Amino acid sequence: MKIEKLTNAISLQRSVDQANENHLETVHEVIEQVKQKGDKALFAYTEKWDGAKLASLQVTKEEVDEAYASFDPQLIEDLKEAANNIRLFHSQQVRQNIDFPLANNSYIQYKISPLDAVGLYVPGGTAAYPSSVLMNAIPALVAGVKRVVIVSPPSKDGKLPASVLVAARIAGVSEIYKVGGAQAIAALAYGTETIKAVDKITGPGNSFVALAKREVFGKVAIDMIAGPSEIAVLADETAYADEVASDLLAQAEHDRFACSVLVTTSEKLAEQVAIEVEKQLKELPREEIARASIENFGCIYIAGTLEQAITAINELAPEHLEIMTEHAEAISEKINHAGAIFIGRFSSEPVGDYFAGTNHVLPTNSTARFSSGLCVDDFVKKTSVVYYSEEMWQAQYPKIARLARLEQLEGHARSVESRSWEKGDLN
Amino acid sequence: MKIEKLTNAISLQRSVDQANENHLETVHEVIEQVKQKGDKALFAYTEKWDGAKLASLQVTKEEVDEAYASFDPQLIEDLKEAANNIRLFHSQQVRQNIDFPLANNSYIQYKISPLDAVGLYVPGGTAAYPSSVLMNAIPALVAGVKRVVIVSPPSKDGKLPASVLVAARIAGVSEIYKVGGAQAIAALAYGTETIKAVDKITGPGNSFVALAKREVFGKVAIDMIAGPSEIAVLADETAYADEVASDLLAQAEHDRFACSVLVTTSEKLAEQVAIEVEKQLKELPREEIARASIENFGCIYIAGTLEQAITAINELAPEHLEIMTEHAEAISEKINHAGAIFIGRFSSEPVGDYFAGTNHVLPTNSTARFSSGLCVDDFVKKTSVVYYSEEMWQAQYPKIARLARLEQLEGHARSVESRSWEKGDLN
Structure with a gap:
């Protein structure tokens, strides 16, 4: 992992647009077909692209029962506890109407109400993360959204991953469809015979999904289209190099375009972390991905002073920031721009990815300057009333x-x- | 004004995209020039398109003093009272951090902090509305944004409208630049020698401005790109036809593409309103614009029942809804989708446009189903903290x-x- 002196702002020059414009024509055609032919188009595309010949689109209660019954009970407990933590914390975000009395028995009001219906896209294969199901579905349900729908592409045998079905049940979502790609987004936006249209679509996806979300934006709301994941670690000489390295690699294993950065005031730590990263990389199952990420986008910056390091972090506005320094909590107060901040060595980033209760859908690519992670606010709307x-x-x-x-x-x-x-x- | 029986959903088939794609090439060039040449490009474009040869971009304190001194003191009082009402109501929207203690002396937290800097675009000429200055600037300032900047194209004599300068002073904005169009948006997004970059750009504008905002989105945040304004009036036989007509025309005078709709259970009212609209149209200074709007997009719908009318309104999700019926307040509780609701005949829509304290930047084109008017939330970001x-x-x-x-x-x-x-x- 390369080591540089921190001089100017840290720049992240990455190709972050996941939407491949070459797919745009296909996406237009898919949306048009779904609008015109409804379910028929969904069946056809699912056969064509997912290789699954489905009898029906909707996942049955029996299928979820089966997935649940065959799932490791320990993992079910873990998911339930994670869901509970997420639900508790997000419940704190729920807001009340504002009633503002005026003179002469008049008033103005701010009515906060949930969206009617929300669709959650869950990618297929190894990118089908049960934690993402929890992180997207629970804020919507806590907001009071009555209808939360999951769409996800089936494997060739016409099934969805058991972990997705189990997470959906734990979150409290029972309306699940076996459809993915642009056709799923089109169905959620325009509705078909089987899938009623929703008001907002959230969740990550591949290039086709990202493009389709962009196309239907306006007809429905969408969440941000996230870039590759990032972490910045701010550490001084009190940090353990093996821990810092493992945290950098946890980010790097996500994606070749993921970005892991260490900013440290300690030259010694910098050198030790570089050694540890290489050592741990060799033992990582996803070594190839993580290595590409570390080599292309990873960097260890040595800062002259802690103040310089803090300034650079604020300029960067990273998605995730870990602070492993003396007085980490006090230093966190000086961070103005970050999606999520993890304080101290016992709060490594996966604590927030899975369990603590905060959301793991966070602003990437320096947009933490002006945007926020997924939260209950994303699933409500506000109406003014004047009397x-x-x-x-x-x-x-x-x-x-x-x-x-x-x-x-x-x-x-x-x-x-x-x-x-x-x-x-x-x- | 045409009268129809309400049968199915009310549809608003309008050309609502204000961004003319033909201007895209120009906009790209402008953004590139501003990025490369900074202020120099701003001066050149302002001379080319606004016909103003400026000595400096920034409005001086003396210019604002002069505008203020020459302004009708009664109007200054009115603007101050409006600003005060807006400030009071928006202050109610300010949120506190969420501190959520966990077991073992641990905690998670939700830190709510203002954006660092926001730019407000104010259109030139007759579209330079002082009320829009208040409605955009005050929520940002209430949110705690330290730097709020106004950009607006100067007239040929190199001046901005006095009403804009006066409203800016009353709102509390002192950093104002004489630059408009795509070049102003580029300057706000990328910064020049004189204009430091901001984190978010709000405010309405012409096709060049809308396209430029779309292009810089991601580098900075932008507000929604609003469509033409809309009103739906829900009225029964207790409503006064002349009042309903005047409210429909207040919307119609905005824009040829504005949309004014009456949904009523009273055939008699329907007929009377149609007559009144024609009568009042003839006396309206902006008759031509209002007539085009009413003829192309206006309609009076006669509903069989009040329930049918309410269902149609909810389907429509209008930007503005006026309820002039018996038990108007109770009926407002049944409205799930509207940008702003005005209850009873003494709450006509201009009450909210100018004065009551609610925001007049509202979701158009049925997006009130899933989005909200401008508010303090639009100028803050939320950071998770995990310990x-x-x-x-x-x-x-x-x-x-x-x-x-x-x-x-x-x-x-x-x-x-x-x-x-x-x-x-x-x-």
Whole structure:
């Protein structure tokens, strides 16, 4: 792993757009076909691309029962505990309506209500992570969304991974469809005979899925289209090199484009971590992926001072930040931009990926400067309500009419004045 | 204004994309030039497109003083009162951090912090609305954003409208630049010598502005790209036709593509409103615009029952909804999808446009199903914090490692287990 002196801002020059524009024509065609032919198109594409000839799209209760019964009971307990932690923490994010009384028995209000229906995309194969099912479904359910739907591409035998079905049941989602790719996104956005349209689509996916989400955006809401995962570790001489290295590699094993960065004030630690990374890489099952990530996008930066290191981290606005220094908690207060912060050596990033209760869907590619991880807010909408009594209107309408005329919107002024017009025999 | 029986869902088939793709090449070039040449490009484009040869980009304190001194004091009072109402209501939206204690002296946390810097685009000419300055700037300032910047294209004499400068001062914004179009958006996103980059850009604009915002999205955050404005009025036989008509026309005068719809259970009201609309149209300064809107996109729907009317409104999810019926407040409880709801005849929509305190930047084109008006939330970001003590880690890490291995992410398991590895002489 390369070591550099930290001089200027850390830059992450990566190809982060997962949407391959070459697939756009295909995606347009898929969406059009699903809009026109509904389920028929879903069956056809699933046979063509997933190699599965399905009798029906929806996963039955029996299939989930079977997956659940055959699943390791210890893992079911672990998933349940993780789900519970996520549910508890996200429940804290639930907001109440704002009722704001005005003079003259009038009021304004801010009504917070859940979306009606949300679709969660779960990728197939080894990218089908049960933890992602929990992290996407639970905030929606906590928000009060009545209908949460999962779509996921089946394997050739027409099945979904047991871990996805088990996580769905633990999260509380029972409407699950065996369909993936752009066709699944089209079905969620426009609806088919079997799959009713939703209002928002979340969850990660391949290039076809990312492009399809971009295309249906506006018809429905979508979550962010995430880039490759990132971690920055801020460490001083008190950190253990083997621990830092293992954390860098946990990120690197995700994806060739993942980015793991260490910023440290200790030259000794820098050197030891480089050695440890190489040592641990050799023993990692996903060595090839992790090595590509570390070699292309990994770096150890040696900072002259802790302040310089903190400034660089804030510039970077990493998705994940681990702080393994003396006074780590105090230092975390100086971090203005990060998706999630992990304080101290016992809070390694997988604690948040799986278990602590915070969400693991986080802003990548420096967007933590202005955006946030997935949360209950993403599944509600807010409606303003205005009630003016006659007395309140009487007191305020001349001001409103003047402001409208300042903007040369005479019709607006007349609207608010019309209540004073002498009423004829219209009614 | 045409009258129809309400049978199926009300559909709004409108050309709502304000971004003209033909301008895309120009926008790309402008962004590139601003990135390369900075201020120089801003001066050149402002001379070319706004006809203004500027000595400097930034509005001086003296210019604002002058605008303020020459402004109608009554209007200053009105704007101040409006600003105060907006500030008070938006202050209710401010949220506190969530501190969530866990066992073993551990905790997770949700830190809510303002964005560092926000840019507000204000269109030029007659579309330069002081109310929009208040509605965009105040939520950002209430959120705690330290740097709020306004950009707006100057007129040929190199000036910005006095109303914009006055509204900016009342809102509390003092950093204002005389630059508009795609070049202003590029400057806000990438920064120039004079204009430091921001983290988010909000505010309406023409096709060039909308396209430029779309292009810089990802580098910075942007607000929604709003479609033409809409109103639905839900009224029964107790409503006054002249009032309903004036409210429909207040919407219609905005824009040829604006959409005004009345849904009523009263045939009599329907007929009277149609007559009133025609009568009032003839006296409206913006008759031509309002007439085009009413003729192309306006409609009066006669519903068989109130329930049918409510269902149609919920399907429509209008930007603005006025309810002028008996028991209007009770009926408002049945509305699930609307940007803003105005209850009763004394709460006409301009009350919210200018004065009540709610925001007038609202979701259009049925997106109120899943999105919300501008609010304090749009100017903050949320960061998760995880702190596990040694005892907590000891209790939980085997579960976390098992969940990681379930997902075949061995590196994740080792990261959380590494804290138990026997420490060598690395440190």
